[in-house]
Structure formats: C-alpha cells, structure tokens
Amino acid sequence: MGQKPMRECRKIGCHILTRTTYCKKHREEKQRREAARQREYDTHKRDSAxxxxxxxxxxxxxxxLSIASHYGLCQDCLVEGRFKRAEMVHHIKPLREYPELALVQSNLRPLCNKCHAKY
Ligand SMILES: [Zn+2]
Ligand SMILES: [Zn+2]
Structure with missing residues (x-):
C-alpha cells in the first residue's frame, strides 16, 4: 500500500503508534510550543527594532523639533491649564502599528511622564 509503517511517537515515554513523528497529542503540543516560541521571537524583534x-x-x-515647536510643554497638562515641562514625545498613532508615521510631526505629542502613563 506504500503506507509508512507505524512507529512509536518520538516523545520520550510515549508509546502510542503513529505514522507521523509524534502522536496527535504530542504533535499538537509541539506546535503550541513552536507557536509560543515564534511569538516570543516576534516580540523580541519588535522591541529591538x-x-x-x-x-x-x-x-x-x-x-x-516636536518639543521645540510646542515650547517644551506637556500638551495634556496644557489643555488643563498647567504648564509642565514635556519629558518625552508620544506617538499618537502607535509606532508599532504605524511605523510610517514615526517621524511625522502631526503624529507626535510632547508629554510629561505622568500624562504619558495614561496612554
Ligand atoms: Zn506521543
Ligand atoms: Zn502632563
């Protein structure tokens, strides 16, 4: 019939006979582990980028430039009538989802750390 012979699952201690490397349960387990590893890798790659x-x-x-053109002030504090020094520049549309807007001034908003923590 040309069918592969049944062999024991490759997982140590598992004696289920299968025509693939692993039995169904251990094949799924392996796929889950690989998917988790891939996710971890993607996150790491994004973070280092x-x-x-x-x-x-x-x-x-x-x-x-963004800080200078907003007089160095936190824009959220300013809206509420407080003059507070900007400590960082926030991406209004997130860098991760809109990398093409990463350097676009209209997408940048100087904020103090406290205001930024709300985003
Ligand atoms: Zn198995
Ligand atoms: Zn603020």
Whole structure:
C-alpha cells in the first residue's frame, strides 16, 4: 500500500503508534510550543527594532523639533491649564502599528511622564 509503517511517537515515554513523528497529542503540543516560541521571537524583534528607532538620529531630531515647536510643554497638562515641562514625545498613532508615521510631526505629542502613563 506504500503506507509508512507505524512507529512509536518520538516523545520520550510515549508509546502510542503513529505514522507521523509524534502522536496527535504530542504533535499538537509541539506546535503550541513552536507557536509560543515564534511569538516570543516576534516580540523580541519588535522591541529591538523600536530600540534602534529610539536611538536613531532621525528620531532624536524629530523629537527635539516636536518639543521645540510646542515650547517644551506637556500638551495634556496644557489643555488643563498647567504648564509642565514635556519629558518625552508620544506617538499618537502607535509606532508599532504605524511605523510610517514615526517621524511625522502631526503624529507626535510632547508629554510629561505622568500624562504619558495614561496612554
Ligand atoms: Zn506521543
Ligand atoms: Zn502632563
């Protein structure tokens, strides 16, 4: 019939006979582990890409320009009548989802750390 012979599942201690490397249960287990590893890897890749972005001179310039054009003030505090120094520049549309807007001034909002924590 040309069918592969049944063998024991490759998982140590599992004696279920299968025509694939692992029995159904251990095949699914392996797929779940690999998916989890892939997710972890993707997160790490994204984080290091963001890291590199925040260190880039293009970002340093865009950030400085944004702060300067808003008089160095936290924009959320300003709306509420408080004058507080901006401590960071927030991406209104998140960097992760809109990398093309990463350096667009209208997407940048200088904020103090306290206001930024609300986002
Ligand atoms: Zn098994
Ligand atoms: Zn603020």
């Amino acid at each position: 963001a890291d590199a972005f925040y260190k880039s001179s293009a970002w340093q310039k865009a950030r400085a």
